[in-house]
Amino acid sequence: MRVEVDGEPVCLVHAEDDNFYAIGDTCTHEEYSLCEGELWEMSVECPRHGSRFDVRTGKVTGLPAVIPAKTFPVTIENGDLFIEVPD
Numbered sequence: 001m002r003v004e005v006d007g008e009p010v011c012l013v014h015a016e017d018d019n020f021y022a023i024g025d026t027c028t029h030e031e032y033s034l035c036e037g038e039l040w041e042m043s044v045e046c047p048r049h050g051s052r053f054d055v056r057t058g059k060v061t062g063l064p065a066v067i068p069a070k071t072f073p074v075t076i077e078n079g080d081l082f083i084e085v086p087d
Contacts, residue, residue, distance in 0.1 A: 002035040005085040010072060011035040012083070013055045015042055021055040022083045024070035028053075028060075034069070 001012045002025050009025035011034045023044060025034050032048040039045075043052040043061045052062030058069040073084040 002033065003083070005072070005083050008085045009033075010083055010085070011044060012074075012081075013039060013044060015039065015055055017042070020074045020076070020081060022072040022074050023053060023055050023058055024072075026069075027051055027065060028067035028069055029065035 003010050003012050010022050011025040013021045015021055027034055027046040029051045030048055032046055034044050034046055037045045037047040042056060043054050045052045049064055050062060051065035053069040054061050058071040060066060060068055075082045
């Protein structure tokens with residue numbers, strides 16, 4: 001799901017491990033929305049050229065991207081989900 005936090009586009013993922021992760025919604029290879037891609041285990045795949053990023057760390061898990069994606073801490077309090085985006 002794509003959300004914006006303080007103007008930052010974020011891809012919010014409910015992963016196979018039943019946890020929520022927040023990763024920058026923009027692929028570092030060609031600035032395409034990751035939310036439009038598929039989730040493969042713990043990696044999101046960019047639909048444009050197939051780059052993959054670990055949703056937990058942002059680490060590149062599939063080329064052609066070589067620059068990791070931003071990740072953001074996610075917390076759940078009283079059923080509300082919070083994404084921490086630094087200034």
